[in-house]
Amino acid sequence: MAFPSSPRWTGQAGLILALVALGGALSLATPNFLTVPNLINLVRQISINGILAVGVTLVLLTGGVDLSLGSLVALSGVAAAHLAQAPGAVAFPALLGMATGAACGALSGLVVTRGGVAPFVVTLGMMTVARGLALVLSGGRPVSNLNPQFTRLGGGDVAGIPLPVLVLAAVAVIAHVFLRHLRFGRYIYAVGGNEKAARASGVDVHGVKLFAYTLCGALAGLAGVVLAARITTGQPNAGVGYELDAIAAAVIGGASLAGGAGGIGGTVLGALLMGVINNGLDLLNVSSYYQQIVKGLIIVGAVWLDRGKEK
Amino acid sequence: MKKSCAALAVALVLASCGSRTAPGGAKQMVIGVSLLNLSSEFIVMLNRAMEDKARQLGVRLIVNDAQRSAERQVQQVESFIAQRVDAIILNPCEVEASSPAVDKALAAGIPIVNVNSETRSTPTAFVGSRDEESARLAMDYIARRLNGRGNVVMMHGFMGQAAQLKRDQGAREVLAKYPGLKLLAEQTAEWDRAKAIALMENWLQSHGAAIHAVFAQNDEMAMGAVLALEQARRKDKVIVAGVDAIADALRAVRDGRLDATVFQDAAGQGAGAVETAVKILKKEPYEKQLYLPFQLVTRENVSQYLK
Numbered sequence: 001m002a003f004p005s006s007p008r009w010t011g012q013a014g015l016i017l018a019l020v021a022l023g024g025a026l027s028l029a030t031p032n033f034l035t036v037p038n039l040i041n042l043v044r045q046i047s048i049n050g051i052l053a054v055g056v057t058l059v060l061l062t063g064g065v066d067l068s069l070g071s072l073v074a075l076s077g078v079a080a081a082h083l084a085q086a087p088g089a090v091a092f093p094a095l096l097g098m099a100t101g102a103a104c105g106a107l108s109g110l111v112v113t114r115g116g117v118a119p120f121v122v123t124l125g126m127m128t129v130a131r132g133l134a135l136v137l138s139g140g141r142p143v144s145n146l147n148p149q150f151t152r153l154g155g156g157d158v159a160g161i162p163l164p165v166l167v168l169a170a171v172a173v174i175a176h177v178f179l180r181h182l183r184f185g186r187y188i189y190a191v192g193g194n195e196k197a198a199r200a201s202g203v204d205v206h207g208v209k210l211f212a213y214t215l216c217g218a219l220a221g222l223a224g225v226v227l228a229a230r231i232t233t234g235q236p237n238a239g240v241g242y243e244l245d246a247i248a249a250a251v252i253g254g255a256s257l258a259g260g261a262g263g264i265g266g267t268v269l270g271a272l273l274m275g276v277i278n279n280g281l282d283l284l285n286v287s288s289y290y291q292q293i294v295k296g297l298i299i300v301g302a303v304w305l306d307r308g309k310e311k
Numbered sequence: 312m313k314k315s316c317a318a319l320a321v322a323l324v325l326a327s328c329g330s331r332t333a334p335g336g337a338k339q340m341v342i343g344v345s346l347l348n349l350s351s352e353f354i355v356m357l358n359r360a361m362e363d364k365a366r367q368l369g370v371r372l373i374v375n376d377a378q379r380s381a382e383r384q385v386q387q388v389e390s391f392i393a394q395r396v397d398a399i400i401l402n403p404c405e406v407e408a409s410s411p412a413v414d415k416a417l418a419a420g421i422p423i424v425n426v427n428s429e430t431r432s433t434p435t436a437f438v439g440s441r442d443e444e445s446a447r448l449a450m451d452y453i454a455r456r457l458n459g460r461g462n463v464v465m466m467h468g469f470m471g472q473a474a475q476l477k478r479d480q481g482a483r484e485v486l487a488k489y490p491g492l493k494l495l496a497e498q499t500a501e502w503d504r505a506k507a508i509a510l511m512e513n514w515l516q517s518h519g520a521a522i523h524a525v526f527a528q529n530d531e532m533a534m535g536a537v538l539a540l541e542q543a544r545r546k547d548k549v550i551v552a553g554v555d556a557i558a559d560a561l562r563a564v565r566d567g568r569l570d571a572t573v574f575q576d577a578a579g580q581g582a583g584a585v586e587t588a589v590k591i592l593k594k595e596p597y598e599k600q601l602y603l604p605f606q607l608v609t610r611e612n613v614s615q616y617l618k
Contacts, residue, residue, distance in 0.1 A: 038513075038516045041516065044512075140351075142352065230538075238505065282498065285517065288470065
C-alpha cells in the first residue's frame, strides 16, 4: 500500500509566503505588530483554535468532519469548572474535561462507523446535544470561583511563554510525530485517501475512524479546559462557531475536506494566519463590519495562493 | 413498528394537552412566554422571577426559548395564539423583527406584555428598564473618576441588538457632555468574555498607556477587559465599568478588580411582567409602561447586591 503523497514543504511554501507577506504589510502599517509583547499575545490568542484545529485535522484526514467542537468546548469547560472550584485542583478538572470531550467524540465516532450515519449529520446532532448538556449542567449560568492554580493554566506563563501556547506546542508535536512516524498515523491517511483499498489491505477502518473522532473530542475537551482557565469561568455558551474556525485553519493548512490530505504543520500555519488577520485588524482599529469581509477575502486568497503553487 | 410509533405519538400529544383547571375548579390562567435567550444569565434570572411570581399568583406559564432568533420568536407566539393562551409575555429579540409577534397577538385579541426590551409595535404593556440609562450611569461614573478628562475605549455587544444600540446611545450622550473625554477606540466583542480578552490585549498593544478607562456594554466583556489588564499588569491604571451586575462582576467589584457595574433588576422586571399580565386579564388597572430604574454598583454599595 503506497503511502499517499501529501505536499509537504512545497505546498506549505505558498502559505508561508502569504504569512510573511501579511506580517510584513502589518509591520509597515503599524509599529505595534512586530513587537515581542504583541507576538506573544498573538500566539496565545490562537492557542485554543490551534488545539481544536489539530484535533479536527485528524477527523478531516479520515474523510469526516466534526461540527460539535464548539459545544464540546463549552461542555468540557463547564464540567472542568465544577471540579476546579475545589482549592488546588488542576489535574482532575483537566482530565475530566478531556474525558468528557473524548466520550462525546467516541459517541460521534460510533454512530458514524457502526450506524453508518454521515459525519456531518452525527456531529451536527452532537453539537446541539452537547450544548444542551452544558446548559443543563450549569443551569444556564457561568460556573465561577475557580481556584488560581487552575486558572494559571489559561493565564500563566513559563519563562515568558504563555501556558496555552506550550499546550498547543505539545499537542502539535505529539500529533505530528504520531501521524508521520507511527504506523497508525499512516492508516489514518490510508482510510481518508481510499477507504476501500485500505479495508482491502486489512486496515481496521472503523477502528481508525473511531480513534480519530475520540482523539478529536479529547482535544476539544482540552481546549475547553484551557478556555475555562483563561476566562476563569465555565461558560455554557462558550465556543459558538469555534468548529468553523478550526476547520478553516485546517483547510487553509492544506487539509482536504474529502480526506487523505493535510498535516499538522499546515494546520498550525493556518491557525497562525487567521490569528495574524484578527490581531492585525484589531491593531489597525478596522471596524468589525469590514473585519468580517477582509477576513473572508484573505482566507480565500491564502488558500488560492497555496493551491496555485501545487499546480 | 410504525403503528405503535404513531399510537405513542398521538398519546403523547393528547397527554400534553393537560387539564387547565386549577385546584378549586376555577380555570387557571395560562400565559405564554417567549424569551430572548436562556443561555444568558440575565434572562435566566428574569425567567426565575417570572416563574416564582406565577407560582405565587396561581398562574401557569408556558416558557419557550427563542435562542436569539426573531423568526423563532414569531413562530412561538403564533403557536401560543393557536393554543389560545390567555396572555403572552414577550422578551423581544429585536426591535423590528420581533414586532410581527406583537401585531399578531393583538390582532388575535390576546394581551401581550413586552419585558426588558422594546419592539417597534406597541404592546398592551411594557415592563423594563431604559437601557440608555445603564450606559449613562456607567459612563458618568467613568467621567467623574477621570475628572472629566481622559481617553475611553468602548466594547460593544452584538451590533444591531436593541441593548447595544441603547447603551451606545447612552454612552455617547455622556461623552458629548464632557468635551475632555475622548473615545479612543470602539469595537464589538459580541457580549463575549473571551473575545473581550483578545480585544483588550490588542488595544493595549495599539494604545498602551493612552487608555484611561474601558466601558464595556455588559459585564462579561468587562470581566474580559479586567483579565487582560491584570495579565498586562495595567489594571491599577485603567478604570473598567460594565453593565448587568452578574454574580462574577459583583464579586469582582467587591474584590476591587472591577470598578463599577450597573444593576438591572431582573427579578423586578420578571415579576412585574407577570403581575401586569394578570392585572390585564382580571381587568384591573395596570401601568402601560413600567420602568424600573438601574442602579450603579461600586465598592461602596456592592454588599447590598451580593447574595
